[in-house]
Amino acid sequence: MKLQVALDLLTIEDALELAGKVAEHVDIIELGTPLIKAEGLSAVTAIKEAHPTKIVFADMKTMDAGELEADIAFKAGADLVSVLGTADDSTIAGAVKAAQSHNKGIVVDLIGVADKVSRAKEARALDAKFIEFHAGLDEQAQPGYDLRGLLNAGEEARVPFSVAGGVNASTIGAVQLAGADVAVAGSAIYSAADPELAAKELKAAIQ
Numbered sequence: 001m002k003l004q005v006a007l008d009l010l011t012i013e014d015a016l017e018l019a020g021k022v023a024e025h026v027d028i029i030e031l032g033t034p035l036i037k038a039e040g041l042s043a044v045t046a047i048k049e050a051h052p053t054k055i056v057f058a059d060m061k062t063m064d065a066g067e068l069e070a071d072i073a074f075k076a077g078a079d080l081v082s083v084l085g086t087a088d089d090s091t092i093a094g095a096v097k098a099a100q101s102h103n104k105g106i107v108v109d110l111i112g113v114a115d116k117v118s119r120a121k122e123a124r125a126l127d128a129k130f131i132e133f134h135a136g137l138d139e140q141a142q143p144g145y146d147l148r149g150l151l152n153a154g155e156e157a158r159v160p161f162s163v164a165g166g167v168n169a170s171t172i173g174a175v176q177l178a179g180a181d182v183a184v185a186g187s188a189i190y191s192a193a194d195p196e197l198a199a200k201e202l203k204a205a206i207q
């Protein structure tokens with residue numbers, strides 16, 4: 001299982017600093033949606049230039065104009081780009097077309113999707129590289145939130161998948177046991193007192 005760090009920060013400077021501390025311990029570096037909205041796609045370019053051997057994920061969360069939005073993110077240096085599972089099939093198909101022309105990949109993010117198992121299968125049939133079983137920051141803040149629901153859905157869907165939604169040192173083992181291909185950790189790393197140590201421990205927990 002790969003480890004993906006989500007850089008949910010607001011400046012390129014802070015993102016470069018955090019990536020510099022944790023890159024050695026992660027496989028995928030994600031430019032979070034708030035960072036891309038705050039700084040634009042130059043954030044993607046800056047991270048790819050600083051870490052050319054890492055897989056760089058632009059969390060675009062595209063909802064429309066799939067081919068166009070994916071194309072500009074790939075041109076900026078992304079290796080993976082996210083499209084929302086709630087988008088129309090044509091939006092996912094357009095983004096996949098852009099990915100294929102760049103020899104890169106699309107990740108379909110199931111944030112806000114009620115029937116995640118069915119939509120995961122549909123998105124995979126549209127040639128998404130993998131499917132992200134994701135509970136966003138707002139959903140995680142609801143009383144009673146439990147990562148287990150995402151893991152059960154991921155297991156049931158039988159597609160290549162990642163899990164995001166409060167993955168941390170105490171849950172990453174369960175993410176791996178569920179058969180995930182990628183574990184995504186944002187706040188468990190960027191909010192840690194020692195982000196490098198946090199990333200190192202998460203990586204060690206899955207090896």
Ligand SMILES: O=C([C@H](O)CO)[C@H](O)[C@H](O)COP(=O)(O)O
Pocket residue numbers: 006007008032033034059135136137140164165166167184185186187188
């Ligand atoms: O995608 C994310 C969220 O929607 C904000 O952009 C996060 O990067 C993702 O949820 C991982 O972060 P944590 O849940 O803090 O691990």
